[in-house]
Structures are given as C-alpha cells and as structure tokens.
Amino acid sequence: MIEEIKTKALKEGVPIIKDEGLAFLLNYIEEHDCKEILELGTAVAYSAIEMASISKDIHIDTIEKDEEMYTQAIANIKEAGLEDQIDAWFMPIEEFRSDKLYDLIFVDAAKAQYGRYTEQFLDNLKQDGAMIYDNMIFHGLVYDVDNISSRSLRNLVKKIIKFSEMVHNDERFDIMKFDNIGDGILVLTRRKSGT
Numbered sequence: 001m002i003e004e005i006k007t008k009a010l011k012e013g014v015p016i017i018k019d020e021g022l023a024f025l026l027n028y029i030e031e032h033d034c035k036e037i038l039e040l041g042t043a044v045a046y047s048a049i050e051m052a053s054i055s056k057d058i059h060i061d062t063i064e065k066d067e068e069m070y071t072q073a074i075a076n077i078k079e080a081g082l083e084d085q086i087d088a089w090f091m092p093i094e095e096f097r098s099d100k101l102y103d104l105i106f107v108d109a110a111k112a113q114y115g116r117y118t119e120q121f122l123d124n125l126k127q128d129g130a131m132i133y134d135n136m137i138f139h140g141l142v143y144d145v146d147n148i149s150s151r152s153l154r155n156l157v158k159k160i161i162k163f164s165e166m167v168h169n170d171e172r173f174d175i176m177k178f179d180n181i182g183d184g185i186l187v188l189t190r191r192k193s194g195t
C-alpha cells in the first residue's frame with residue numbers, strides 16, 4: 001500500500017521525500033527512540049505513514065495547508081489503518097499552536113520559511129529532541145546559485161543557504177549536515193549548556 005502511495009505521488013508530481021532521506025529519517029527515529037513527532041508538510045502523508053509504521057507507540061502530528069493534499073492524506077492514513085497514530089491538521093503551519101513537546105520535528109514544508117519554523121517550534125522541542133530538515137541542497141542548486149536564471153528560484157535557494165549559515169553560526173544549536181543524503185538533510189539539536 002505504501003508503494004502505491006509513493007508511485008501515485010511520483011506520477012502526479014507530489015514532492016515526497018527521497019528514498020535515502022527517508023531511510024535516514026526512519027533510522028534516526030529508531031536509534032533515538034522518537035515517540036512524539038511533529039511533521040511540517042504532510043503532502044499525501046507518505047512520510048507520515050512511513051514514520052508511524054515503525055512502531056505502534058509513535059504518534060505524529062502533521063500539518064498541511066493544501067486541501068487536495070490534505071484530503072488525499074486523510075484517505076491514505078485511513079487506508080493504512082493509522083488514524084490512531086497520525087493526526088493530520090489542515091491549516092497553515094504558521095497558525096499551528098500546541099503545548100506538546102516533541103522528540104522530533106521533521107521540517108519539510110516551505111523552504112524559505114525554515115528559519116521562521118525553527119523559532120516558532122523551538123519551544124515544542126524536548127530538551128534532547130531534534131529538528132530534521134529536508135531539501136537542504138535543493139536538487140543541487142545550492143552549489144550553483146549564481147547560475148539560476150529564474151529570480152524567484154534563485155532567491156529561494158539563497159534563503160536555504162542563508163538558513164544553513166544562520167543555524168551553523170547560532171550558539172544555541174549543534175548541527176549536522178548530510179549533503180550527500182537524498183536532497184540534503186540537516187539535523188539540529190540544542191547545544192548542551194556550557195559547551
């Protein structure tokens with residue numbers, strides 16, 4: 001069933017996480033025993049279903065603002081029998097508020113907003129939790145930004161580069177970057193006090 005969701009998504013041009021990125025994410029969840037997960041950017045719930053399928057103890061809140069995507073996501077979650085584990089929220093991420101603390105926040109929505117999302121959800125991250133960001137090399141375009149002819153695309157890619165530099169220089173965080181995994185993955189954790 002998950003293969004069908006993936007095939008359909010790829011056929012219809014729905015942007016879902018690449019295989020290597022997904023493998024990294026699932027491995028991270030298992031290794032760090034993540035149970036409460038917040039996902040920014042549901043699309044058709046492909047990654048949410050994959051994450052929830054790791055263990056019955058995992059719960060996911062996932063946010064999507066596109067109605068068509070959300071409707072498809074709800075249908076896919078139901079078909080996968082994961083309604084108890086996945087709560088899909090139909091709203092702009094910017095409006096989502098919660099008191100919950102998460103082990104993992106998977107950031108996979110508007111790339112230009114990664115800095116904003118970090119600040120918005122930092123208080124929802126457990127002390128030893130992590131934020132994982134996808135598309136950090138944006139199809140390799142971050143390496144060749146000056147040759148991007150579309151101005152809007154160039155600006156978007158510049159924002160991704162700026163975000164990467166910003167968190168790198170932010171003393172609150174430790175980051176690990178994996179440019180060679182999928183479309184580029186960044187893992188952000190809180191720096192332990194005193195270091």
Ligand SMILES: C[S@@+](CC[C@H](N)C(=O)[O-])C[C@H]1O[C@@H](n2cnc3c(N)ncnc32)[C@H](O)[C@@H]1O
Nearest residue numbers: 016017041043046047064065066092093109110
């Ligand atoms: C890359 S896709 C998510 C893919 C999904 N995580 C997966 O791998 O299966 C990004 C999604 O984020 C949604 N999105 C973008 N900006 C958003 C916002 N501000 N609020 C809510 N959803 C947003 C888009 O509509 C799109 O469906």
